[in-house]
Amino acid sequence: MLRITCPFCGERDQVEFAYGGDAASVFPDLADADLDRWTDAVFMRDNPRGDHREFWQHQHGCRQWLYVVRDTVTHEIKSTLPAREPRRAAATHEGRKG
């Protein structure tokens, strides 16, 4: 069982959170109706050994979405950020799928 440090509420148990999918895949701009890019974003997932970037929602807490880096081998939570931040900051290097 994981312990996740919510940047807003502090360290909490996994049962308060809901997994929200791969954070490496982000929706293209709505105006961009390219079928392949949307297919990638919605369906295609990497399955890395080691660090995995993923969204979690503090559903039974502050309801904020979090950007979490978790090691898929050890299940160690490496970092947690408000989900808005990496999306705002790193459209550049997160867009490796594009």
Place this chain on the structure above:
Amino acid sequence: MSAQPCRLARGGRIDRSRALSFEFDGRSYAGFAGDTLASALLANGVHLIGRSFKYHRPRGIYTAGLEEPNALVSLRRGGRHEPNVAATTVELFDGLEARSQNSWPALDFDLMRVIDRVSRVFASGFYYKTFMGPTRGAWMFYEKFIRRATGFGTPPLERDPDRYEKGHAFCDVLVVGGGASGLAAALAAGRSGARVVLVEDGADLGGSLLSRPTGGDTDAWLRTVVGELRRLPNVRLMTRTTVFGAYDNLVFGLLERVGDHLPVPAPEQPRQRYWVLRARQVVLATGMLERPIVFGNNDLPGVMLASAGRSYVNRFAVIPGRKIVVFTNNDTAYAAALDLAASGIEVAVVDLRSAVSAELQHDARHAGIALHPGCAVARANGGMHVRSVEVCTFDSAQATIGDAKLRLPCDLLLVSGGWTPTLQLLGQRGAKPVYDEKRAMFVAAEIPRGYRVTGSATGEPGLRLRVASGLKQGSTAAQACGFAVSPDAESVGATFHDERIMTDITPVAAIPDPPDAGYRKKFVDFQHDVGFDDIALALREGYESIEHLKRYTTLGMALDQGKTSSVNALAIAARMLGRPINELGTTTFRPPYRPIAIGALAGPETGLHFKPIRRSPMHELHARNGAVFTTAGFWLRPWYYPKPGESPRDAYIREADAVRKAVGMVDVSSLGKIDVQGPDAAEFLNRVYTNGFDTLVIGKARYGVMLRPDGIVADDGTTSRLSENHYFMTTTTVGAGKVMTFLEYLLQTAWPELRVQLTSVTSQWAAIAVAGPRGRDLVAALVRDVDFENAAFPFMGVRHGHVGAIPVRLLRVSFSGEMAYELYTPAGFGEALWQALSDAGQPFGLVVYGVEALGALRIEKGHVAGAEIEGRTTLADMGLARMASKKKEYIGSALSRREGLIDGNRQQLVGLEAASSAVALRAGAILCEPGRHQGHGIGFVSSVTYSPALGRHIAMGFVAGGMSREGTVIDAVFPLRGEVTAVRVRSPHFVDPEGVRLNA
């Protein structure tokens, strides 16, 4: 009740002042407080406890602990009946009822024993070989006989009357195991001020110290240490508790048996409590378990582990035999032999090793023990109990058996094949132990972060060193949590003399058959009846991987999870394959370490508590009005309101009919409600709904549909614009949570630039829909401050008014197709508003209706709901293609244009009516071309109702070709009940397709 013929006159850790009476298989026996069921049975000379899983062989008590493979019994009666409990773990209480298992007609006369005689037929793989392929059909016939012949106890048939609880606990240092080293670790950590939890499976602290003779100096040490621990406020001692699982991040699953040692749990107490414990450091002081040696008839009652023999005589003052043979390949069994001999019992030792240490030889001679070094017990003799053993010479270097030497009469055979440290919790974390050839045991190799291992679990035999290690590990664990440890933290005010440290072992797991002895079964896994020959067979057939071997033979897969058998099986397989044990590895360890009742894991979350229940603010009113409730998501909603003597069907038909003819009202408070505010709210709604929302004007509502990102329809509802930057969204009852979460996801991950705030207000608003041709008359008569003229308050209008002092938000929307309003009021006014409508409604012929009538009305109008928005359907599938805006992109728009989703052959929504008014339709029926009832057909029925307006059953469904089939008759097939019903395809808008009524 009889005397206890095998109880010593004095000694033991039982309380002789508290005599207890109990029953086994209907016979009464006596025991003492402090007994286990096993020790009390042995005190009464009862050795035969049950019949084995497959061969129905008689089985007795093999151990004195939770590793017990044989002595499984059923306890208690009725709803408290509990099968498959190891008698060695049951604390005796007055009135305990226990029963043997898997015997028929009686334990001492079991006709199924015939299976043992023909057992070669039932070797490993019997079922696969016999019932696969052409003979597979035979399984159907034989299954019930086979199921009756094999197995463990039977499940209870009545509801368990006891409560189970869940708890969460936290500590700095968790110590697993209440033996000497665990107590020492808890003491050292506790003295630093760290919050310590010490968990002990048994009722008493002390571990193996309890199996030593009473009155020794270790008893004084134990009293001192436990006394100090009890005085430390930061130390919690949890006995009768098992750490059964080790999970990520130092989270542990614990089972506390609160009331298992009582006839019924104490008042206000649960039977068991399941704990989730989070620790910062953990010290495993889990001890070790003795292993058997495998030889012919080694499963006979009267054969048990040497450590168990020692435990019974010292702890329980029970002499489990009058004439005892101890068979060992190592030094440790001598402790049992010497303690039993000291009780005045005749003891002989058969030792595989030809070289036994001079000290032990001296001790044995001094105690009057006959010693047979360089010999093996080749087999045990006896029908229902061991009567003698065949002793042969044994060459331990070659592990070969020699000539029969003598036959030793005996009524108890104690066996010791070495020891296995208990490292399952490490194994659960993926840290597999490695085999130490010299010590002939698996020991911990890699230790996960935060874990420490101490005491016997490290394989250390000496008590003094185990205690020192416990103190050290307790200190360092506390230090790792940031606590300062004082220099004298590792001293205990009581000392003891160490027993002689005995470590020599000749690791032989199985004794070969002597040349002249004839065939006898040799069991490795007693509980699953897996023998030496089964391992040989599996290896011959190519199942050489240890994981395959396990599954093919089912070795180690019984309730005891191979605690006494796994290492022997590995040693046997390794020897047969000529490879070192470490090359074979171990199987995977998974929780739970010992069986856990499902009831404990479920805790209080059963029945109505299985999931949360949400009730409308008007729930009590509905209940008083005789509503029958049904569930929708987490909600309890009025299903229908039967009049006296009225059937459910008559009730909903009457309710729906009254709505079409006069007026009805229904509680729609469970609809999801989301308050959407912010300068970018219009833009946000435009992106999430398929239709346009930027053009919605203040004071109007609009029906909207949302897609999932993959283009499938997610949910629908109406959204009203209350002011420039303020919208009020409704969702379906069931979809509310998912919609809210997804909208938050979009705002926080994809579109953080949008200035929009979402608030779930589902619970804050009560909602009532008033519908019917007289709906306006009723609402207008009651609500003030609103102009109800059709032009002033048109369809899809939003207004605010008052009923008396009650504020009301009105939406002129309709699910039933009638002239209708939804009235929203703050939840606290819900009952008052309902009551006001109810009072004012009498002159208008108002009826209250439930969700069944609501469903009937919406099906008559062809409105889609959850049965149609079911995760596979597109807008076009549901005839809603016009809802897809072509002027903008929205969530799901790109992927909704996927080839597969715009295929013209997709099944599309149609209306269906029963060709005959006399037949009923069924949701879930398969739609087929007439007479061609094969495969998946051409579609399915999604929603069904009786239509009062049409006087027959109607339905909505999806069919290939959709409305191109209008007017044709097809078959609705329901194979489960053998029904075929002819249905006519027609428009799903059965009633008032032009919408005259709702615009009136």
